[in-house]
Amino acid sequence: MPTAVEVRDLKAWFGKTEALHGINIAVESNHATAVIGPSGCGKSTFVRCLNRMHETIPEARAEGQVKVGGMDIYDAPAVDVRRKVGMVFQKPNPFPSMSIYDNVAAGLKLNGTSNRKTLDEAVERSLRQAALWEEVKDVLKKKSGASLSGGQQQRLCIARALAVDPEVMLMDEPASALDPISTAKIEDLIFELKQKLTIVIVTHNMQQASRVAEYTGFFLMGHLVEFDRTEKIFTNPSDKRTEDYITGRFG
Amino acid sequence: MSSKYLQFRRRVTDYFATFVAALLSAVVVGTLLAIFAYLIVKGAGSVNWAFLTHTPKPVGEIGGGMANAIVGSTLILGMGSLMGIPFGIGAGIYLAEYGRNRFGAVIRFTADVLNGVPSIVIGLVAYGLVVFTEGHFSAFAGAVALAIMMIPMVARTTEQMLLLVPQAVREAAFGLGIPQWRTTISITLATARAGILTGIMLAFARIAGETAPLMFTALGNQFWSFSANQPIAAVPLQIYTYALSPYDDWHRQAWAGALVLVALIVGTISLVRFIFARSTLREAR
Numbered sequence: 001m002p003t004a005v006e007v008r009d010l011k012a013w014f015g016k017t018e019a020l021h022g023i024n025i026a027v028e029s030n031h032a033t034a035v036i037g038p039s040g041c042g043k044s045t046f047v048r049c050l051n052r053m054h055e056t057i058p059e060a061r062a063e064g065q066v067k068v069g070g071m072d073i074y075d076a077p078a079v080d081v082r083r084k085v086g087m088v089f090q091k092p093n094p095f096p097s098m099s100i101y102d103n104v105a106a107g108l109k110l111n112g113t114s115n116r117k118t119l120d121e122a123v124e125r126s127l128r129q130a131a132l133w134e135e136v137k138d139v140l141k142k143k144s145g146a147s148l149s150g151g152q153q154q155r156l157c158i159a160r161a162l163a164v165d166p167e168v169m170l171m172d173e174p175a176s177a178l179d180p181i182s183t184a185k186i187e188d189l190i191f192e193l194k195q196k197l198t199i200v201i202v203t204h205n206m207q208q209a210s211r212v213a214e215y216t217g218f219f220l221m222g223h224l225v226e227f228d229r230t231e232k233i234f235t236n237p238s239d240k241r242t243e244d245y246i247t248g249r250f251g
Numbered sequence: 252m253s254s255k256y257l258q259f260r261r262r263v264t265d266y267f268a269t270f271v272a273a274l275l276s277a278v279v280v281g282t283l284l285a286i287f288a289y290l291i292v293k294g295a296g297s298v299n300w301a302f303l304t305h306t307p308k309p310v311g312e313i314g315g316g317m318a319n320a321i322v323g324s325t326l327i328l329g330m331g332s333l334m335g336i337p338f339g340i341g342a343g344i345y346l347a348e349y350g351r352n353r354f355g356a357v358i359r360f361t362a363d364v365l366n367g368v369p370s371i372v373i374g375l376v377a378y379g380l381v382v383f384t385e386g387h388f389s390a391f392a393g394a395v396a397l398a399i400m401m402i403p404m405v406a407r408t409t410e411q412m413l414l415l416v417p418q419a420v421r422e423a424a425f426g427l428g429i430p431q432w433r434t435t436i437s438i439t440l441a442t443a444r445a446g447i448l449t450g451i452m453l454a455f456a457r458i459a460g461e462t463a464p465l466m467f468t469a470l471g472n473q474f475w476s477f478s479a480n481q482p483i484a485a486v487p488l489q490i491y492t493y494a495l496s497p498y499d500d501w502h503r504q505a506w507a508g509a510l511v512l513v514a515l516i517v518g519t520i521s522l523v524r525f526i527f528a529r530s531t532l533r534e535a536r
Contacts, residue, residue: 095420
C-alpha cells in the first residue's frame with residue numbers, strides 16, 4: 001500500500017519548550033491511523049504539525065520533514081497544505097454566522113469558487129458523505145450551523161472539511177464531546193471515508209482506536225514509543241510502556 | 252441550623268437580590284423615559300411642518316424652523332461616519348488580529364487617550380487641520396472633527412467584539428485553507444458584526460449630539476446649504492444658539508430641536524437595527 005503521509009524527524013516547540021522530539025512515521029493511504037497516549041504527550045501537537053496548524057499558535061514552530069502525497073508541506077504555502085490535509089477539531093466549531101449551506105461551502109467560496117452549480121454539488125456530496133444530508137436537506141439555507149445538535153454539528157464540520165476534497169483528514173478527538181450514539185455515527189463515518197481518503201485520528205478512547213483504526217501509534221512525553229498494526233498494539237505490544245498504558249497502569 | 256431556616260433564608264436572599272436588580276434597572280430605564288417625556292412635553296408643541304421645512308426667521312420675527320440645520324446635521328454626520336467608521340473598524344481589526352505586540356499596545360493606549368480628550372479640543376484640532384489650512388469654515392471640517400471622535404470609539408469596540416469570537420472559529424477557517432485576511436473579513440467580522448454594529452451605533456449617537464467640535468468647524472448658518480465646502484448649520488449648534496437667546500420663541504424652538512435631534516438618533520439606530528435583524532433572520536436560525 002502507498003504511503004499518504006511520511007514524517008521524518010519532526011520536532012515541535014511551544015516557545016522554548018520542545019513538545020515533540022523527532023517523530024518518524026509513515027501513514028498508509030486509505031486507512032485510519034489512531035494516535036493514542038496520555039494527556040500532554042504531544043499527540044494533538046503531532047497531528048497539528050501535519051497540516052501546519054501548529055504554527056498558528058503564537059511562538060509555536062516545527063522542524064523536520066512531512067511529506068503528503070510526495071509534497072513537502074513545509075516547502076509549500078500553508079493555505080495549500082491545509083486544503084490538501086483537512087482537519088476536524090475536538091469541539092464542533094461551525095461558523096456561527098453562517099447557514100448550514102454556507103458552512104459547507106465556506107472552504108470553496110472563500111477560496112474563490114463562485115460557480116453556483118459547483119457549490120451546490122459540493123455541498124450535497126459532502127453532506128451525504130458526512131451522513132447529514134437527509135437530516136438537513138430541507139433547512140440548508142434557513143438554519144444556522146450553530147442551531148444543530150452537537151453530534152450534527154460535528155458531522156457538519158466533517159462535511160465542511162470534505163467539501164474542499166482533501167487527501168488526508170486529521171481528526172483531533174472528534175467524538176470526545178459527543179454522546180455514545182453520535183460517537184457511533186462518527187465511527188461509522190470513518191469507515192466510509194477510508195474508501196476515499198486517509199485518516200489520522202487522535203483519541204483518548206482506546207476502544208475507539210481499536211474499532212476504527214488499522215494502525216495505532218502510542219505517544220509518550222513527545223516520543224512515538226510504538227507504532228504498529230492496531231491489534232498488535234492492543235494484544236501484544238513490544239514496549240513495556242505501551243503495555244502499561246493500554247492495561248491502565250498509568251495515564 | 253435547621254434546613255427549614257436555611258430554605259427560608261435562601262428564599263429571602265433570592266427575593267432581595269431580584270428586587271435590587273429590578274430597582275436598578277428601573278432607575279436606568281426611568282431616567283431615559285423621564286428625558287424623553289420632558290422633551291416631548293417641552294418640544295412637541297413646537298414641532299410642526301414649518302419647523303421641519305423652513306429656515307430660521309430673522310431675529311424678532313416669530314416662526315421659521317430648523318430645516319437647514321437638520322439637513323446640515325445629516326450631511327455632517329454622514330460624512331463623519333463615512334470617514335470614521337472604516338478607519339475605526341480597520342484599526343479595531345489590526346488591534347484584535349495582529350496587534351498583540353508593542354505597536355498594538357501603543358495604538359490601544361493612544362485610542363484610549365483620544366477617547367478621553369474633551370470634544371472641544373478635538374474641534375480645535377480640526378480647526379487647525381482643516382479650517383486654518385483651507386482658510387474657511389466648512390461642513391467638511393465639522394465632519395473631520397466628528398470622525399476623529401468616532402475612530403477610537405469604533406476601534407476599541409471592534410477590537411473587543413473580535414476578541415470575543417472564539418479562537419476555534421478562526422482555527423476552523425485556517426483548517427480549510429482560508430487565508431487570514433479572508434478569514435477576518437468573511438468569518439471573524441461576520442461573527443462579531445452584531446456587537447460591532449452596536450458599538451458603531453453608540454459612537455454615532457455620541458457624535459450626533461456634539462456641539463463643541465462644530466463651533467469652530469461647521470460654524471453654523473441661517474440659510475440652506477448643501478455644500479461640504481461652506482459653513483453649515485447643525486441641530487446641536489442651533490439648539491445652543493437658541494437656548495442662550497433671550498427670545499421665548501427661540502427657546503421653544505430649541506426644545507423642538509432637541510426633540511427632533513433625539514428622534515433622528517433613535518430613528519437612525521432603529522432603522523439600522525431593523526435592516527440588520529432582517530438580514531440575520533434570513534440566513535440564520
